[in-house]
Amino acid sequence: MVRHNLITIVPKNIFIRILALIVGASTRDLVNTKLTCKPLLEASADDSVYRISNLTPFPVFSWSISPSATSFLDRCIASRNPEAFFRTGIKEYLSSNAIDSGMREAADSGHPESIYFYAIARLSRGEHGARDGSPDLSGRQFRRG
Numbered sequence: 001m002v003r004h005n006l007i008t009i010v011p012k013n014i015f016i017r018i019l020a021l022i023v024g025a026s027t028r029d030l031v032n033t034k035l036t037c038k039p040l041l042e043a044s045a046d047d048s049v050y051r052i053s054n055l056t057p058f059p060v061f062s063w064s065i066s067p068s069a070t071s072f073l074d075r076c077i078a079s080r081n082p083e084a085f086f087r088t089g090i091k092e093y094l095s096s097n098a099i100d101s102g103m104r105e106a107a108d109s110g111h112p113e114s115i116y117f118y119a120i121a122r123l124s125r126g127e128h129g130a131r132d133g134s135p136d137l138s139g140r141q142f143r144r145g
Contacts, residue, residue: 005035015043019138023053027072050079060087089114093121 009064019040025029034044043049053076056067065073076084082105089103101123106114 007039010039012039012043015039016048017050018045019043019046020052023049025054027057028055036061046080050076051081053081053083054085055087060090080105080109082106082114084107085109086111086114086117089117093117 019030019033021083022033030049034041036093049074053072055073055076058073059063073084073087077088085102085106087102089099089106091104092098099118103114103118103121105119
């Protein structure tokens, strides 16, 4: 009789889905889950896990941030996390009045606050419709979260 460890026969995509649910609620739980076994550690490297990571525990602005937190946030940006783009966009706007990189990425991904912020910023500049490849904001539907 062959005995299998159940954790080793579960497909990686199932682990990725589990991790996506975990990380959507708590980044601390992601860290703890990664420590439990090798298959979960390997699945945690998937971009889809970081794409929906909950960034609430991290301040938008901080004088000092740990290297591990910086690495995590950079990974979220590389994985196209809308909240990470929004935070980057806020920093860019406040430091250089720019809205065409992080904020635009967040708005294009459907992040509700960034859609609103991006629309207001463009309207305050006198921009009303599609221009230079920018999304046309006139037909956007805004929903209350």
